[in-house]
Amino acid sequence: MIKRLPNFLTILRIGLVPIFVALFYWGGDMRTFGATGVFAVAAITDWADGYLARRYQGVSPFGTFLDPVADKIMVATALVLIASSGEMPALLAGILISIIVGREITVSALREWMAEVGERKKVAVSWLGKAKAATQMISILLLVYERPVRGLSARTLGTALLIVAAAMTLWSMVGYLRAAWPSLQGNSGAHLDRER
Incomplete structure (x- = not known):
């Protein structure tokens, strides 16, 4: 059970x-x-x-x-709702969400490809990825909560943490790509369908 x-x-x-x-x-x-x-x-x-x-x-x-599918659905949904609420400057919201969602798509595709060539461990979740996820979750909680927290604006705190999470997102993505780069440069995946 x-x-x-x-x-x-x-x-x-x-x-x-x-x-x-x-x-x-x-x-x-x-x-x-x-x-x-x-x-x-x-x-x-x-x-x-x-x-x-x-x-x-x-x-x-x-x-x-x-x-990971469940995680991404909930996070992406929350980010879209926050952006659509107009409570964050549209340009900033668009940039941050594009970075976060774009990274998730990129890393998911990278992990799938590395698994197919038998090198999935090279792109296993890192400490930075876990820290990014935690920061992202806290930022979303604050942005959804909306009301002041101990006299501080939850929206301001949440936005600041989301910016930090986006920076960590880019940093972690670069780390995964660097780890996978030798495999991406090789011919081990040449048999895969590149039009997928």
Whole structure:
């Protein structure tokens, strides 16, 4: 039963996305406390499912595939909602979200390619990637919460942390590309369909 729990938490995280969207658009306390709470639960389950899978040998191909997908769906949805709210300068929001989402697409494609050529370990999640993810989660929580935190503007704090997260995003992406560069320069992937 415990071995199945990580996959259940991952599926739950995906199921929380439409609830998060509804609460965000509802506004008021439903956004401040409801949407923020839902996102916090998603962030906690992101950590919990990985921990439980490793602790109780519950790692499965299905979970390995779905876990990063669930993370990206929730984060991308939250970023799009924040940008569409107009609470952040449009240009800044566009740049930050393009960097963060673009990096996720790039690194996901890179990991898929490296897995196909048998060198997935070269682009395993690094400490910087984990730090980026944590900073990104906190910044989104603050931006969704919206109200002052101990007299400080949550929006200002969240925006500042999102800028830091975007910088870490670029830094980590460069690190992954450097690690994979020798493989990308070789002919090991020449047989792959380049039109995919």
